[in-house]
Amino acid sequence: MNAANSVTSSALAPQTSSTRSIADALAHHSTHNLKRYYDHWARHYDADVEAEAYCGPAMVVDLLDAVAQQANVGHDSHVLDACCGTGLVGRTLHERGYRQISGCDLSAPMIDQAHASQAYQHLYSQIDLTQPLPRELLQRFDAVVCCGAFIPGHLPASALRGLLAMTRPGGVVVLSIREAYYDTAGFEPLLQALWREQGLSVLQTRMSARYLQNARAHYLALHVA
Known part of the structure; x- marks a missing residue:
């Protein structure tokens, strides 16, 4: 479910097939409908987001590289690309030298593209971060x-807990x-709650940074205690 989009289609004018695809992803507010949309979109996803200058994958990997020494992460570390979609982040990780890369996504056709x-090295389909996760993925x-999943109509802020659950202490x-x-x-109150709990x-953060040609994002690197 590795999507890039803006809040409304009007923010991406003039309309093209790529902007319509990205805007249409916001119209599916149930997990079932969202999965069906991405199943259909999988073959065209890369071309659509490339047309909209989607730079999220590079920005996320840039931030991982920036905190890698502080977080004791190296190229031989086990990295999970959650909501990996067609594999844009995984390809970027691989290009940067990471080799122990796994991915998970809700959509099986998106996983096929990532494969x-x-x-x-490993890919897991039918993974819904809003539901209990398979034991094999916990603290691994x-x-x-x-990248690209915490957007309107997709993952709620609470799904951050799922990302933390899959991360080893430290x-x-x-x-x-x-x-x-x-x-x-x-997100701000959730982060405060997770700090306390x-x-x-x-x-490190990179706030209001590049994401799409007509949209920006916040990028956060969080240390798991």
């Missing part, structure tokens, strides 16, 4: 990255959050 990238990864979570969604979805801390 074709040959960037991943040194770093978990998630590991790092790096994620993007659509700028307008950060405030409306309640679990000792979660913020290593």
Whole structure:
């Protein structure tokens, strides 16, 4: 479910097939309908987001690289690309030298596209971060990255708990959050609660940074206690 989009289609004018695809992703507010949309979109996803200058994957991996030494993450560390979609983040990780890369996504056809990238050692389909996660994924990864899924109509802020659950103690979570969604979805109070409950801390942020040609995002690197 690795999507890039803006809050409304009017923010991406003039309309093209790529902007319509991205805007239409916001129209599916149930997990079932969202999965069906991404199942259909999988073959055209890369071309559509490329047409909209989607730079989220590079920005997320840039931030992981920036905190890697502080988080004790190296190229041989186990990294999970959560909501990996077609594998844009995984390909970027592989290009940067990471080799122990896994991915998970809600949509099996998106996973098929990610598999074709040959960037991943392991891929898991039908993974819904709003539901209990398979035991085999819990506290398994040194770093978990998630790009393009915390956007309107997709993952709620509470799904951050799922990312943390898959991260080993002492590991790092790096994620993007659509700028307008950060405030409306309640990320700030959730981060404060996780700091109190679990000792979660913020290593580094890149706020209001590049994401799409007509949209911006916040990028956060979080240390898991």
